[in-house]
Amino acid sequence: MEQITVVPGARPLEALANQVARLGPEATAVARRERIDDLQASFAAGKNGLQASLAELANNDAVLLIVDQFEEVFTHARPEDGNPSASSRFIENIAHVATAATGGSGSC
Numbered sequence: 001m002e003q004i005t006v007v008p009g010a011r012p013l014e015a016l017a018n019q020v021a022r023l024g025p026e027a028t029a030v031a032r033r034e035r036i037d038d039l040q041a042s043f044a045a046g047k048n049g050l051q052a053s054l055a056e057l058a059n060n061d062a063v064l065l066i067v068d069q070f071e072e073v074f075t076h077a078r079p080e081d082g083n084p085s086a087s088s089r090f091i092e093n094i095a096h097v098a099t100a101a102t103g104g105s106g107s108c
Contacts, residue, residue, distance in 0.1 A: 003064040008072040012090035013043045016050070023057035043093050044086065050093035051100055067094060 004019040006012075017039035021032060042049035054063050073087045 001062040001064055002058050003066065005066040005068055007068050008070065008076070008087075008090060010072075010076045011086070012073055013040050013086050016040075016043060016090060016093070020050070020053055020057060023054070023063070044089050047089075047092040047096040051097050054097065065094070065097065 002023055004022060006016050006019045008015050014036070017036045020039055021035045024035060027035060039049070039053055042053060054065075073090055
């Protein structure tokens with residue numbers, strides 16, 4: 001089982017993308033930056049981005065996702081690239097993965 005820890009900070013989608021990108025194969029600095037950018041765009045596009053990315057990069061293995069300092073989503077987040085809903089998208093992606101992992105029961 002893979003484990004990743006995310007501290008949302010002021011840019012929660014970028015923080016999430018940075019950690020999820022670690023699941024993929026080793027990459028050059030340029031390729032890693034491109035992977036992070038692609039992940040961030042996927043997370044911003046909708047609630048399914050994180051689930052799809054975890055399935056692909058972790059080869060469908062289990063992943064333990066820890067969000068440390070979750071309150072930063074509310075206290076530190078600012079609009080990312082003109083998108084005022086970055087905090088909302090972060091929460092939607094996390095909630096979608098948690099719900100899917102529990103078979104839709106909503107409990108983890």
